[in-house]
Amino acid sequence: MNTSKSFSQMTTREFAEVLASDAPAPGGGSTSALIGALAASLTKMVGELSGKVDDGNRIEEIKEEAGRLIENLFIAADKDTEAFMLVSHAFGMPKETDEEKALRSAAIQSGLKACTESPIDVMEKSIKVLDLISRLETGYNTNAASDLGVAVLSVQTALKGAWLNVLINVSSLKDKEIAAKFKARGEEILEYGEKTTNLLYQRILDTIQA
Numbered sequence: 429m430n431t432s433k434s435f436s437q438m439t440t441r442e443f444a445e446v447l448a449s450d451a452p453a454p455g456g457g458s459t460s461a462l463i464g465a466l467a468a469s470l471t472k473m474v475g476e477l478s479g480k481v482d483d484g485n486r487i488e489e490i491k492e493e494a495g496r497l498i499e500n501l502f503i504a505a506d507k508d509t510e511a512f513m514l515v516s517h518a519f520g521m522p523k524e525t526d527e528e529k530a531l532r533s534a535a536i537q538s539g540l541k542a543c544t545e546s547p548i549d550v551m552e553k554s555i556k557v558l559d560l561i562s563r564l565e566t567g568y569n570t571n572a573a574s575d576l577g578v579a580v581l582s583v584q585t586a587l588k589g590a591w592l593n594v595l596i597n598v599s600s601l602k603d604k605e606i607a608a609k610f611k612a613r614g615e616e617i618l619e620y621g622e623k624t625t626n627l628l629y630q631r632i633l634d635t636i637q638a
Contacts, residue, residue, distance in 0.1 A: 435462060435509075436502035452516065457508035457547050460589030464554040465501035467582035468494045471560050474576045478569040486567075490560050497557055504553060508546040508593075515539035537602055544597040544610050547590035551617045554586040558624055565628055570635055577632040584625040591618050 435443055435458065443462070447454055472494035475487050518535035522528045561579055568576065594614045601607040 434502070435505045436499070453509045453512040454505070455512070456589055457512070457543075457550070457593040458505040460547065460586045460593065461501050461505035461508055461550045461553075463582050463589065464550060464557060464586035465498050465505070467554070467579045467586060468497040468501060468557045468560070470575050470579035470582065471557060471564060472498070474568055474572045474579070475564060477572045477575075478564070478567075481567050481569065483567055486563065490564050494557070494560055497553060497560070501550070501553055501557075504546065504550050508543075508550070511539065511542035511546045514542055540597050540600050541603075541606065544594055544601065544607075547593035547597075548610060548614060548617075550590040551587055551594070551614060551621075554583050554590065555617055555621055557586075558583045558621060558628075561628060562624065565631065573632050573635045577629060577636070580625050580628045580632065584621065584629075587618060587621040587625075 435454070438446070443454075447459065472491050475491040475494065478487055481487055515536060516539075518532060518539045521532040521535055523532050558580075561576065561583065565576065591614055594610060598607045598610050598614075601610075
């Protein structure tokens with residue numbers, strides 16, 4: 429990484445300053461992961477405020493899983509930047525001889541694969557956050573409806589942002605079979621995510637306007 433510490437150890441201002449610099453990473457990929465972590469945080473917050481909803485262990489399970497996803501999405505943010513740095517390093521490798529060119533090309537492709545796996549992972553984890561929101565939305569403290577709505581919108585942003593990063597990297601993969609698998613999985617997640625976020629947002633909006 430080109431930062432001295434993990435994103436989970438940074439203040440929001442520190443992250444914003446690194447993001448606003450001329451360093452190529454962190455960028456949109458790590459930002460998408462962190463937005464996903466914020467979605468999980470808001471989900472846990474609404475769960476904490478819904479403690480009096482009497483339905484067994486549902487709320488407690490949602491809070492515990494949301495806590496794990498917060499941590500996992502911070503890790504995913506770090507991994508996204510690390511993957512980019514692999515590609516950056518590979519492009520800087522020598523290319524004078526045929527052997528050097530072959531090693532450089534292999535390193536670039538390996539880095540690009542990591543750069544595609546990373547946003548797919550963010551999409552997978554963001555969908556898990558969305559599923560938690562869906563479970564929570566069936567019964568929660570509606571005084572926090574706006575907070576849950578922002579969680580939904582944050583998941584949508586994390587998904588779409590990560591998808592853009594999948595697309596920009598998958599197009600450069602020489603292994604077209606792997607590229608096709610990445611793209612198919614991303615499209616599947618995005619379709620489900622778009623349908624679910626739109627549905628949840630509308631229901632939350634109806635709750636607020638009722």
